Amino acid sequence: MGLLDGKRLLITGVITDASIAFAIARTAQEQGAEVVLTGYGRMSLVERVARKLPTPPPVIELDVADQGQLDSLADRVREHVDGIDGVVHAIGFAPASALGGDFLATPWEDVATAVQVSTYSLKSLAVATLPLFPETGGSVLGMTFDATVAWPAYDWMGVAKAGLESASRYLARELGPKHIRVNLVSAGPLRTMAARSIPGFSRFEDAWSGRAPLGWDNSDLDPVARSSVALLSDWFPATTGEIVHVDGGFHAMGV
Template sequence: MGLLEGKKLLVTGVLTDSSIAFHVARLAQEEGAEVVLTSFGRQMKITQLIARRLPVEAPVLELDATSEEDLASLADRVREHVDHLDGVVHSIGFAPQSVMGGNFLTGEWEDVATAIHVSTYSYKSLAVAAKPLMTNGGSVVGLTFDAQFAWPVYDWMGVAKAGLEAANRYLARDLGPDNIRCNLISAGPIRTTAAKSIPGFATMEDAWPKRAPLGWDQSTAEPAARGVVALLSDWFPATTGEIVHVDGGVHAMGQ
């Protein structure tokens, strides 16, 4: 039996086959799970094409995580494919370039608000929207980038990730009575589409392999995806509100 045998999962954020979310969906299927994907807008067609590269082509639902209408109808639309959910993967994040790349002091509230809505508040929104389907409990897993520090060029996205990490703790508190665990994977820098959209991101990632005790390969999302799959499984039944670092060990090293 696979690690996720018989489980039914909702995975957001699959856009390319290099993304963490794609590797999560692939590994989850290989470990026995049934997977439903989400995408939205012009990205829908791209996600549908990428879904064909999975071991089993997964259905793709429309979901704008900032749309109350989409969130309100999510449970009913998921039920068209699976009768319940055992896990949800939040791989959603966006900030306008005007609030990254050294623009912390000049970032305006409208753009900062977008970053926080999409990258932070949507974690709670997605979990609440999926909760009616998680009648037997389950696991919600999100993705962060270590928000303990002020990273070069990350700016307001770093603030949004700090909010995400705080939201994870509160979500764990409020969903725990329903036997729903909420945890985050803090991954090292990976050359994904999201990373490439951050101005100057190379300045952050270049030194990472030298600082990581285990080394670090920026070209693969596999280690981070394995961490997500582990947290979706039943092997962490008493772990919630946690941030698991999959970064080669950089988080534990001094400067």
């Protein structure tokens, strides 16, 4: 038996087969889940990537900044599954001016975009998918990068992630009575397309060298995928509002 036998999952944020979302989708399928993906922008690319999964899943379009698409999301998901038991929020974006080390010069318009897409969208996605959850509840899972400290070049995305972490706790409070758990996975630096778009990303990678007590392989998505699947399963029935660090232990170490 798989950890997710009988579970139906909606997974956002699949861009390439080197994305965290793709790794979660693959591991979830291997553990018995039925998966539906969402994509944005180049849908043909997302559909091509989806075909690389063990069981090619349906792909639907979702722009989390488009209220019309959010409003229709539940109906469009129901065209493929009769409900969901979990949703993965793996969405983040910041304009170029919001990254790279010129924190003081970023205009509000670009900050607002980063916050809407990377932070507020967790709430938007949770509300849009709420009608799909059974009365027994389920799991909402998001991805973060430790927002308790300031990172070089991460700038307003770091601020957006801090907001995401706070939003997840408020969502945990609001959705708990509906038996829906809300948690985040805080991963160490991984060489995804999103990471490569961050100027100076190598400085993140260098920080992990020698400091993570378990070591850290920035090309291995499996630890994050497996931890995510565990949180989406029934094996964490009383865990919500939590941030699970999957970073080799880096976050717990001093200099």
